[in-house]
Amino acid sequence: xxxxxxxxxxxxxxxxxxxxxxxxxxxxxxxxxxxxxxxxxxxxxxxxxxxxxxxxxxxxxxxxxxxxxxxxxxxxxxxxxxxxxxxxxxxxxxxxxxxxxxxxxxxxxxxxxxxxxxxxxxxxxxxxxxxxxxxxxxxxxxxxxxxxxxxxxxxxxxxxxxxxxxxxxxxxxxxxxxxxxxxxxxxxxxxxxxxxxxxxxxxxxxxxxxxxxxxxxxxxxxxxxxxxxxxxxxxxxxxxxxxxxxxxxxxxxxxxxxxxxxxxxxxxxxxxxxxxxxxxxxxxxxxxxxxxxxxxxxxxxxxxxxxxxxxxxxxxxxxxxxxxxxxxxxxxxxxxxxxxxxxxxxxxxxxxxxxx
Amino acid sequence: xxxxxxxxxxxxxxxxxxxxxxxxxxxxxxxxxxxxxxxxxxxxxxxxxxxxxxxxxxxxxxxxxxxxxxxxxxxxxxxxxxxxxxxxxxxxxxxxxxxxxxxxxxxxxxxxxxxxxxxxxxxxxxxxxxxxxxxxxxxxxxxxxxxxxxxxxxxxxxxxxxxxxxxxxxxxxxxxxxxxxxxxxxxxxxxxxxxxxxxxxxxxxxxxxxxxxxxxxxxxxxxxxxxxxxxxxxxxxxxxxxxxxxxxxxxxxxxxxxxxxxxxxxxxxxxxxxxxxxxxxxxxxxxxxxxxxxxxxxxxxxxxxxxxxxxxxxxxxxxxx
Numbered sequence: 001x002x003x004x005x006x007x008x009x010x011x012x013x014x015x016x017x018x019x020x021x022x023x024x025x026x027x028x029x030x031x032x033x034x035x036x037x038x039x040x041x042x043x044x045x046x047x048x049x050x051x052x053x054x055x056x057x058x059x060x061x062x063x064x065x066x067x068x069x070x071x072x073x074x075x076x077x078x079x080x081x082x083x084x085x086x087x088x089x090x091x092x093x094x095x096x097x098x099x100x101x102x103x104x105x106x107x108x109x110x111x112x113x114x115x116x117x118x119x120x121x122x123x124x125x126x127x128x129x130x131x132x133x134x135x136x137x138x139x140x141x142x143x144x145x146x147x148x149x150x151x152x153x154x155x156x157x158x159x160x161x162x163x164x165x166x167x168x169x170x171x172x173x174x175x176x177x178x179x180x181x182x183x184x185x186x187x188x189x190x191x192x193x194x195x196x197x198x199x200x201x202x203x204x205x206x207x208x209x210x211x212x213x214x215x216x217x218x219x220x221x222x223x224x225x226x227x228x229x230x231x232x233x234x235x236x237x238x239x240x241x242x243x244x245x246x247x248x249x250x251x252x253x254x255x256x257x258x259x260x261x262x263x264x265x266x267x268x269x270x271x272x273x274x275x276x277x278x279x280x281x282x283x284x285x286x287x288x289x290x291x292x293x294x295x296x297x298x299x300x301x302x303x304x305x306x307x308x309x310x311x312x313x314x315x316x317x318x319x320x321x322x323x324x325x326x327x328x329x330x331x332x333x334x335x336x337x338x339x340x341x342x343x344x345x346x347x348x349x350x351x352x353x354x355x356x
Numbered sequence: 357x358x359x360x361x362x363x364x365x366x367x368x369x370x371x372x373x374x375x376x377x378x379x380x381x382x383x384x385x386x387x388x389x390x391x392x393x394x395x396x397x398x399x400x401x402x403x404x405x406x407x408x409x410x411x412x413x414x415x416x417x418x419x420x421x422x423x424x425x426x427x428x429x430x431x432x433x434x435x436x437x438x439x440x441x442x443x444x445x446x447x448x449x450x451x452x453x454x455x456x457x458x459x460x461x462x463x464x465x466x467x468x469x470x471x472x473x474x475x476x477x478x479x480x481x482x483x484x485x486x487x488x489x490x491x492x493x494x495x496x497x498x499x500x501x502x503x504x505x506x507x508x509x510x511x512x513x514x515x516x517x518x519x520x521x522x523x524x525x526x527x528x529x530x531x532x533x534x535x536x537x538x539x540x541x542x543x544x545x546x547x548x549x550x551x552x553x554x555x556x557x558x559x560x561x562x563x564x565x566x567x568x569x570x571x572x573x574x575x576x577x578x579x580x581x582x583x584x585x586x587x588x589x590x591x592x593x594x595x596x597x598x599x600x601x602x603x604x605x606x607x608x609x610x611x612x613x614x615x616x617x618x619x620x621x622x623x624x625x626x627x628x629x630x631x632x633x634x635x636x637x638x639x640x641x642x643x644x645x646x647x648x649x650x651x652x653x654x655x656x657x658x659x660x661x662x663x664x665x666x667x668x669x670x671x672x673x674x675x676x677x
Contacts (some may be wrong), residue, residue, distance in 0.1 A: 006363055009385055013364075016384055018377045024370055028673060030362075035668045038623045042630050042661030049654030056647040090669070094662035098654065183382070186368035186375050257379075258394065266395070273402055291405075298397055301361050301388045307568070313405075317412055321419075332416035339409025346402035353395060 033304045036141050043094060043141070047101035054102065068110035075103025076133060083137045097142055100133065104149070119160035127153035140194050147198020148205075155206055164210055165235045169242025171203035172289040176250045179296040179305070180257075200293055200305070204312055207286040208319060243288035244278025250292050254299050265352025273345045280338040283326065286316035361387040403457050411461040415468045427476045434469045438462050450501060459501050463494040463509065484520035487513050504569040511549050511573070518545060536593040539584045543600065546577035554616065567618065574612075574621045578604070582628040589635045601632065619668055626664035630657055 003026065010023040031039070054071075079100035086092040108126055115121040130150035134143050151174070155167040178196040185192060251274040252262070260267045274291075281288040294309025296302075320331065364387060368378045382388040389397060414437060418430065425433075441462035448455035467490045474486055491513040498510045522538045550573040557564040585601035587593035605625050612621040634657055641649035 005360070009360060009363065010367075012384065013373070013381050016381075018381050018384070019367065019373050021372070024367055024372050027366055028669075031665060031669050032619060032623075032672065034620050034623050035665055035672075038627045039661055039665050041627060042657055042664075045630070045634060046654045046657040046661070049650045049657060053647055053650035053654060056650060090666040091659060091662035094658050094665065098658050183365075183378050184375065186365055186373075186378050187371075189365055189369055258391075266398075270398060273398070277405075291401075294401070298389060301382060317408065321412075321416065328416045328420035332413045332420060335409045335413030335416060337413075339406045339411075339413060341406075342402045342409065343406035346399055346406060349395075349398060349402065 030140065036144075039094060039097070040141050040145065043097040043101060046094070046098035047105070050098055050102045051105055054106075063113070065110050065113035068106045068113065072103045072106030072108075072110055075099050075106065076129075077103075079103060079142075080133070080137045083139045083142065087139055093139055093141075096137075097139065097145075100137065100142060101145070104129070104133070120157045123153045123156035123160060126150075127157065134195070134198075135191075140190055143191070143194030144197045144201070147195045148202045149198075151199050151202035152205065155202070155210075164206075165239030166242055167210060167239070168203060168206045168285060168289050169239050169244075169246055171199055171206060172243050172246040172292050173249065175199035175203055176246055176253075176292055176296060179300060179302075180250070180253055182300060196305075200308065203289050204293075204308070207289055207312065207316060237282055240281045240283075240285040240288070243285060243292075244281045247278050247281070247288040247292045248274045250274075250295060254295070257299075266349070269345055269349035269352055272348065273342060276338060276341045276345060280334060283330070283334050284316075284320055286312070286319065290316050359387075360385055400453055403453055407457040407461050411464040414465060418468050418472055421475070430472055431469075431476065434465060434472060438465045438469060441465060450503075456501065456503050456506075459497055459503070460506055460509070463497055463506060466490060466493050467513075482520070482524050484517050484524055487517035487520060491517060502563050504564065504566045507553075508569055508572065511546075514545060515542060515576075518542060536584070536587060536597070539580055539587070539593075540597075540600075543577060543580045543584060543604075546573060546580060547604070549573055550577050554611070558616075567620075571618070571620050574608070574618075575624060578608070578621070578624050578628055581605075582631055585628075585632045586635050589632060589639060601628075605629070613671070619671060622671070623664070623668055626661070626668065630660050630664070633660065 006026065007023060010019065013019045058067075076099075079096040082092050082096035082099070087096070107129055108122075111122045111125050111129075115125070127150045130146045130153060134146040134150060137143070137146070151171055155164060155171075158164045158167050158170075175196055178192055178199060182189065182192040182196060248271070251270050255262060255267050255270060260270075262268070262271065277287055277291050290309060290312040292309075293312055294306055297305030297307070297309050321328075361382060364373065364381050364385060365378070367373045368375060368381075373381055379388060383390065414434065418434065441458045444458035445455050445462065448458065450456055450459065467486075470486055470490050470493065491510060494510065498506045501507075518541055519538060522534070522541060550570065553564055553570055553573060557570070581601045581604040584593055584597040588595055588597035588601075605628065608621055608625055612618045612625075634653060637649070637653045637656060641652060643649075
C-alpha cells in the first residue's frame, strides 16, 4: 500500500467522522505471512542443530530430569529476554525463536522423565508451559507456534482420556471464538491473531493427524484408564457433532454481526448451508472445520486464512478418499447428496434474494 | 506490502480509531465484505462445494467398482453426466461462474470416463497413458475455459503423466539415476509452464494475472530445483544440478526482484538457499567436528534466515514508500 493510498484512506475516514487529526506516521510493516513461514521453518532447522549440539556435548542432559528442566527453562527465559530487549532486531528475534524451540524440547523431555508414563500430566504441564510462553514472549511467530503447541498438548491430554475425537470440534470452536474477537479488541490484535493462527493450524493438524496423536499418546497406556462401551459408540458421532455445532455457531454469530435476521431469506439460506455441512460432517468430520476456516477468513477480510480454508477443503477431499472410515460407495453417496443439497440451497438463496 | 486492512487495524491499535468503529472503517474502505460481496461469496461457495461434491462423488463411485451395476450402465452414467455438464456449459456460458464450475466438473468426469474404459475393456494401458490421454482430451476445454484453476489442474495431470511415464520407462536418458532423471524433467516442465504463464500474463492476458497461481507454479519448480541441488551436494546427482539450481535462483531473483516484484518467490529463494547451504555444511562439517559442526550450522541457519528476513522486509518497505 503506497503512501498516497494511505493518505486517501485516512481522508475518507476523516470525512466519515471516524477519525480526526493528522494521519499517523507509517509504521514499519511486519513481514508478510510467507516470510514468517520461511523464518519459522528456518528457525526450526536452526533449533534442531542447536539441540543436536547440546545433545553431543551433554549427552546425559536428556536422561537427567532436573537438568533438562533447568536448562530448558534457562533457554526459554533467555529467549523471552531477547524478545523483550531486542525483539526488533531480526537476528536476535530469529536466534531467540530457535533458542526457545530448543528450550521447549528440553522442557518436554524433562516433563516426560518426571511424569514417566502419565501421559495426561505430561501433556497438561506442556500446555501450561506453552501458554505461559505465549503471553511472556512478545513475538508474533513465536506466539503462533506456542498457541499451536499448547493446543496440540491439550489434544494429547484428550487422547490420553480417550476423548481425542472431541479435539477437532473443540479446536474449531476455540479458533472461531478467537477470530470473532479479533476486530473487537484491536489493542491486543496481535495476541488474537497469533492465537487464532496457532489454534487454526492445530485444528487442521487434528483433522489430518488425529490417529497419529492417539497412537503417540498410548505409547505407555499403563497409567491411563480403559475405554468404555458408551465412549466407543459416542466416538463416531460426538466429535463430528461438536464440529458441526461450532460451524453453525460461526454462521449465527456472523449473521448477528452483519445485522442479518436469522429468519430472513439470506439468514435461512446461510443456516441451511451450514446445517447441510454440519450433518455431512457426521460422516466426513473434516468438512466443518475446513468450511469454518474459509468463512471466518472471508468475514474478517483475511485472505491468508481464506486461502488456508480452501487448501484444507481440497486436502480433506483427497484425504477422505483414502481414509478407512467407510466404503467408497457410502462416501460417494454422501458426496453426491451433500453436493446436490448445497446446489439446492444455492437456488433457494437466489430466489430469496430476488424476493428481498 | 502492508495492505489496507493491516493499516486500518494498526490505526485502531494506536488508539487513533475507536475499537467500536474499527469494523465500520474496514467496511467503508472495502477491507471487509459488503452485503453484495457476501452474496457473491455464498453463491460461489455453495456452487463450488456442490459441484466438487457431485463430481468427486461420481469418481469415488466408479473407484468403488460396484458389481451390482453393470459395465455399460456405469459407462452410460458417466457419459450422460459429461454431456449434461457440457450442456450446462453451453447454456450458462463461460462468463458465469456456474458455467465455469460445470466445465471443471466435466473435465474431472472425462478422467473418470477414461479410467472406466480402461477398467472395462482391459486395454492393458499403463497408468501414465490414462493421464496423458486425459490431459490431451480436455486440452480444448482448458483452452476455451480461460480459467486458472483448470490450467493448474491440467498441469498437475501433465506432471503426473510424466512422473508415471518415467517410473514405467526409467532408462530414457541412459546414464542418469532414475530419481534425478525424473526431477530434471519435472524441473523443465514446471519452469517452462511458469515462464509461459508469466509471459502471457505480461503480454496482456488478464485472466492469467492471478498471483496465487504463479506462486504455486514457482513453488513447485523451485522445490524441484532445490531437491536436485540437495541431491548434487550429497553426491546423488551430477554437478550440473547445482549449476541449474544456481541459474534458477539468479533468474528468479532478476525477474521477481526487478521486473515482476513478487516477494513470495524471493522468500522461497532464501529458504532454498538455506536448505542447500545447510546440507553442504552438514556434509562437510559434522564428520570433522560433531558438536562444533552442529553449533556452527545452527548459527549459520539462524543468521542466514535473519538476514533473509531483514532483506525481504526492506524490499517490502520500499514498496510502501
